[in-house]
Every structure is written in structure tokens, then in C-alpha cells.
Amino acid sequence: MGQPNFFVAPSNSQAYQVVANLNVDTLPPATLIYGTQGSGKTSLLLMLQAELAQRGQKVLCVDALDFSRRYAFAAQKRILPAFRHTMRSNSIFLCDNMERICGKEKSMEELMYTCEGIWVKGGHVIATLNTERLTLREFGPRLASRLCVGISAHIEKPSPEEVRAFLEWRQERGSPVRDSRSGSEGNHEPADCYRGLHFGQIARYLDRLDEREEWIPGNFEEITERMMAISWYGFGVEEDELRGPSRGVKIVRLRSIQYTILYNKGYTQREIACYYRQGRDAVARGCARLRANWSEFEEDYDFFINELRGSLI
Secondary structure, X not given: OOOOOOOOOOOOHHHHHHHHOOOOOOOOOEEEEXXXXXXXXXXXXXXXXXXXXXXXOOEEEEEHHHHHHHXXXXXXXXXXXXXXXXXXXXXXXXXXXXXXXXXXHHHHXXXXXXXXXXXXXXXXXXXXXXXXXXXXXXXXXXXXXXXXXOEEEEOOOOOHHHHHHHHHHHHHOOOOOOOOOOOOOOOOOXXXXXXXXXXXXXXXHHHXXXXXXXXXXXXXXXXXXXXXXXXXXXXOOOHHHHOOOOOOHHHHHHHHHHHHHHHHHOOOHHXXXXXXXXXXXXXXXXXXXXXXXXXXXXXHXXXXXXXXXXXXX
């Protein structure tokens, strides 16, 4: 199986080989791929789904939370037989983010019967879990006992060398490899910005930030003045709080967003630190915090960008 849109490195090669060399005739009933969010698990499942469909296998890929919602809807509308036929009539069942169903007792029970319905016909279940340490206690003894006897593959965090190779791989394909100003000031390479992040996290951050700040007009004074206003009417935070010593969660979060916007516009850490009355290290940490937790910041970041574009044009 080829990997035109999947970067293979030592940190994810074990999981990739499990998928790339999959043989349904020798595959155990359960296969688990685990790692933290953004490590490429979903991409592997989607690649596998396409490959198996081409081989003529009857395969279904579903996110565990979507499974739970569809089950609840079917129960409410009294169409459970149709739901169960859709889920259990496949020879291979791919369940993404299986941990999302934990704590939903009825959905977990339905998932267990779904897996057993596939296994009893000689089928296979391949699941991903967002975790650094594989534990199955939350799924209950019956399902856990079946899942733990199959294959498990861990996607580890990439090394700095792997991140550097990943950025080169993206660049060869014409994809952005940095936000406007990736890297700390000095001679650090772009890879240093993404230390500790998975390839998927880096890709999402770069793809979504690409050229956003470039289209924000205005100079430093105009942009910062408007960001202070946005912080007030959008989040109830005043300028004195943002430019003062406060370490409140909301304050730190808004600073991270504003640091990143200004840094990606081309302003130096020294300029930004001076304006916010913070140290340069605080600016660097703020930008790194946003990169590492992009999915948590994205909505508020977009709010700032859209407001800035609309107000300064």
C-alpha cells in the first residue's frame, strides 16, 4: 500500500507497517493503534479503509462518538435493527477514537455486541485510541479481554530529526512548512518550533495558519490597539490585564493568541515583549503553547483574525 499523503518515520513505522502489510487471512480479531491526538491514527484508518475497499472487502470506518450518537438516534426512532445491520454486516469494522465512548454505558454495551457480531462471523475490528499508555479497563472486562489479545501498535512522539525530515517532505510537496515566522529568533531551525508535536498537529497548524496574518493590514500600533478592543468586547478582558502581571488562565490564553498574531506578522519577540511588559521567554512560551494546543485555540484565534480583518480594512 502506498503512502502518498502519509509521512513514515521511525516513530510511526510500527503502526504504518501493521496497516501497510495487513493480511485479512492472518489478521487477529482485534488490532489497536494508539498514540496522542494528531499522531496520524485517523489518517492510517482512512488509508486502510480505501485499500480494503479496493480489495473488495466489506469495511466500515466510524468514529466512536459518531457510533454513540447514531445508536442513540436509532434507539429514539426505534430503528435499531437497521442500525445494527449497518454496523455488524461488515467483515472489517474500523473504529476511530474508541476511548470517546467510555462512560456511555449503553453505547459501550452496543459497541461490545457490534464487535462480537463481527468476530463471530470471522471478521476483524481495528481501533484507534488517543492515549500514550494503552489501558482497556474503561471498556469493561468482556470487551477488554477480547481487545487485549490482538495486535497493538504505538505511535510515539517524533524526534527533532524526524520533524525536520517531515518539514522537508512537506516542502517537496509544495505545502507550507512554517507559519510566517517559525522558529525562535536567532539561528534556530523551523523544526525547533515544533519539538514534541506529532506530524498531524504540525500539519494542521501550518495548513490553517498559512497566510492568515499576511492579510491583516495595519501597523503594530493599529493592530495592538484593535486587539485590546477585541479582548474587551469579545472576552471581557481589559488592556491593563493583558499588559500587566496577571497569570490568569484567560489572560495567558489571550496573550498567546496575540503574541502569535504579531510574531507571524513579522514583529520581533523583543517588540512584542516590550509592549506587553513581559519577557521575551514569555512570548516564546506563549507562541509554543498555541502551537502545541492548536485545536483548543483555533476558534478564538479565528475570531481575532476575522475581527482584525474586518476592522482594519
